Amino acid sequence: MRPERVDRLATVIVLSLAGIVGMVVFSLLIYILAMGIPHINWHFLTAEAESFSAGGGIRDQLFNSLYLVVLTLIVSVPLALCAAIYLSEYAPANRWTQGLRLAIEVLSSLPSVVVGLFGYLVFVLQFGFDFSLLAGALALTILNLPILTRSCEDALRQVPYLQRQAGLGLGMSKWRVTTKIVLPAALPGIITGTILSAGRIFGEAAALIYTAGQSSPAINYADWNPFSPTSFLNPLRPAETLAVHIWKVNSEGLVPDARAVSNGSAAVLIITILLFNLIARYAGHRIKQHLTK
Amino acid sequence: MQTKTALETKNLQVLYGEKHVAHDINLKFPQNQITALIGASGSGKSTVLRSLNRMNDDFATVKGEINFHGVNINQPKVNVYRVRQQIGMVFQQPTPFPMSIYENVIYGLRLTGEKDRRVLDQRVEESLRQAALWDEVRDQLKASALALSGGQQQRLCIARTLAVRPEIILMDEPTSALDPVSTSQIEDTLVQLKKHLTIIMVTHNMQQASRSADWTAFMHQGHLIEFDKTDTIFMNPHEQKTADYLSGKFG
Ligand SMILES: Nc1ncnc2c1ncn2[C@@H]1O[C@H](COP(=O)(O)OP(=O)(O)OP(=O)(O)O)[C@@H](O)[C@H]1O
Ligand SMILES: [Mg+2]
Numbered sequence: 001m002r003p004e005r006v007d008r009l010a011t012v013i014v015l016s017l018a019g020i021v022g023m024v025v026f027s028l029l030i031y032i033l034a035m036g037i038p039h040i041n042w043h044f045l046t047a048e049a050e051s052f053s054a055g056g057g058i059r060d061q062l063f064n065s066l067y068l069v070v071l072t073l074i075v076s077v078p079l080a081l082c083a084a085i086y087l088s089e090y091a092p093a094n095r096w097t098q099g100l101r102l103a104i105e106v107l108s109s110l111p112s113v114v115v116g117l118f119g120y121l122v123f124v125l126q127f128g129f130d131f132s133l134l135a136g137a138l139a140l141t142i143l144n145l146p147i148l149t150r151s152c153e154d155a156l157r158q159v160p161y162l163q164r165q166a167g168l169g170l171g172m173s174k175w176r177v178t179t180k181i182v183l184p185a186a187l188p189g190i191i192t193g194t195i196l197s198a199g200r201i202f203g204e205a206a207a208l209i210y211t212a213g214q215s216s217p218a219i220n221y222a223d224w225n226p227f228s229p230t231s232f233l234n235p236l237r238p239a240e241t242l243a244v245h246i247w248k249v250n251s252e253g254l255v256p257d258a259r260a261v262s263n264g265s266a267a268v269l270i271i272t273i274l275l276f277n278l279i280a281r282y283a284g285h286r287i288k289q290h291l292t293k
Numbered sequence: 294m295q296t297k298t299a300l301e302t303k304n305l306q307v308l309y310g311e312k313h314v315a316h317d318i319n320l321k322f323p324q325n326q327i328t329a330l331i332g333a334s335g336s337g338k339s340t341v342l343r344s345l346n347r348m349n350d351d352f353a354t355v356k357g358e359i360n361f362h363g364v365n366i367n368q369p370k371v372n373v374y375r376v377r378q379q380i381g382m383v384f385q386q387p388t389p390f391p392m393s394i395y396e397n398v399i400y401g402l403r404l405t406g407e408k409d410r411r412v413l414d415q416r417v418e419e420s421l422r423q424a425a426l427w428d429e430v431r432d433q434l435k436a437s438a439l440a441l442s443g444g445q446q447q448r449l450c451i452a453r454t455l456a457v458r459p460e461i462i463l464m465d466e467p468t469s470a471l472d473p474v475s476t477s478q479i480e481d482t483l484v485q486l487k488k489h490l491t492i493i494m495v496t497h498n499m500q501q502a503s504r505s506a507d508w509t510a511f512m513h514q515g516h517l518i519e520f521d522k523t524d525t526i527f528m529n530p531h532e533q534k535t536a537d538y539l540s541g542k543f544g
Contacts, residue, residue, distance in 0.1 A: 162388045166450070168348060169382035170401040170457065171374040185391055 036267020054257040060216045064239040071137035084152035108146030112207040120210035131238040136212025155189025192284035199276035205243035213238035299324040299491035303358040327492040329506035336512040338495040346380035380461045381454035387446035389438035401457040424452035425482045444475025464494040
């Protein structure tokens with residue numbers, strides 16, 4: 001065949017495969033949104049969930065999901081960033097580093113159910129955190145760390161080697177080069193990676209069922225003392241998240257409008273993750289602009 | 294005429310692991326002069342240059358002495374950060390930091406803890422003038438350095454190195470990424486600069502070496518073959534290898 005024909009054929013094949021993937025993803029997205037959006041209204045978003053009667057909302061579940069993401073990021077971002085800095089700036093190319101990378105790789109392919117059960121055994125029972133936001137956040141941290149570490153490391157590696165050399169050439173110490181030159185330049189990538197990982201853990205259910213728990217005791221949004229048992233900020237209270245709620249309503253829900261509640265919740269979940277992604281792009285873009293202005 | 298020596302190497306050897314890439318380099322770099330390091334690709338020019346301010350510490354073993362003001366700076370106990378402030382470096386590619394022109398220039402100065410606005414302002418102007426960039430950027434000091442052209446960026450990097458007032462500047466093919474106009478601007482700048490400091494420059498551009506360098510060192514396969522006044526090297530070299538290289542027989 002002539003090169004042009006091969007080229008045209010290859011293009012057609014690649015495009016149609018991409019088209020199939022795009023179709024599947026889009027139709028799923030549209031299906032979920034179409035099924036769910038009709039059930040979303042102000043009441044749905046701001047009312048408590050009902051156990052037996054129809055008309056319950058998802059206020060607490062939505063809040064729990066967001067709060068859990070925040071707690072998880074508070075734990076995982078510093079850890080991931082330190083690990084990434086070590087790997088990209090300091091780690092020598094030897095066995096130990098290879099082993100570390102392998103461990104991270106393995107950790108990232110751990111099924112979330114396994115992470116959930118590990119969290120149940122270690123955080124809930126061993127450490128005595130009970131079913132709590134804290135136990136959930138730690139389980140999500142395990143889930144989040146490998147991917148976040150990788151994306152932070154990638155962001156750091158993207159900074160040209162010469163920038164580091166230039167810093168060293170000016171008499172800066174390695175640590176200073178890392179914090180003053182490499183880190184700021186990598187910031188857009190790090191922030192984008194963090195927000196994207198937030199979207200990923202926002203939809204997590206399996207790791208949370210036995211760690212953050214499946215119940216939502218009454219919480220008081222006026223109580224800002226994180227140590228008070230009924231405070232919405234208390235990290236030691238059990239907290240059902242949106243994704244767990246969907247799973248629970250579908251599997252053992254007693255409410256007559258279970259379908260509507262789960263469809264609506266799914267749509268809210270998808271929309272929120274979509275928002276995370278949009279924010280990630282926007283934030284990364286803005287910071288980059290700011291740096292090069 | 295015997296000029297003072299700014300920097301001297303004695304039996305300098307550099308190894309990357311087991312690979313010996315610089316053997317017994319003995320050089321005396323004259324003060325307030327431009328010295329060019331020439332030689333074929335892979336002959337070890339960059340390796341030697343980068344050893345002079347200990348930029349090779351992380352990947353190579355550097356043996357021998359590097360004497361600067363009577364002190365051998367190739368010793369573990371010597372403060373490398375101080376050394377690099379005294380012996381600055383300019384790279385092949387411009388390396389502006391993603392910040393304003395002003396901030397770029399005073400970056401090294403900030404490291405020394407200087408905060409006085411007047412000192413900083415004054416040093417920015419002085420360094421940019423020395424690097425022959427002042428007239429082009431005086432009205433946009435707050436603009437991003439990344440918006441400058443390649444040649445301007447390279448002169449900015451020279452200004453940034455000058456701002457900490459080093460005694461020696463090492464340059465590794467500083468103009469190889471630039472167009473002829475920017476190149477000749479930088480060459481003019483270097484000739485002006487040698488009033489204040491000593492310049493050691495790696496170059497592949499023979500015209501550049503003969504135009505701007507006072508002294509030239511020719512390296513071949515990790516050995517220093519010949520070191521002399523530039524005129525001597527180019528007009529009547531003592532070594533056959535030098536003559537062969539300059540006439541294009543290899544390299
Ligand atoms: N980081 C390194 N690790 C191992 N070997 C290296 C390293 N850097 C350079 N070398 C080797 O050392 C030798 C000298 O390299 P060097 O970069 O000093 O040459 P050069 O004269 O500057 O060449 P060029 O003109 O191409 O820049 C080469 O054989 C090169 O492969
Ligand atoms: Mg080189």
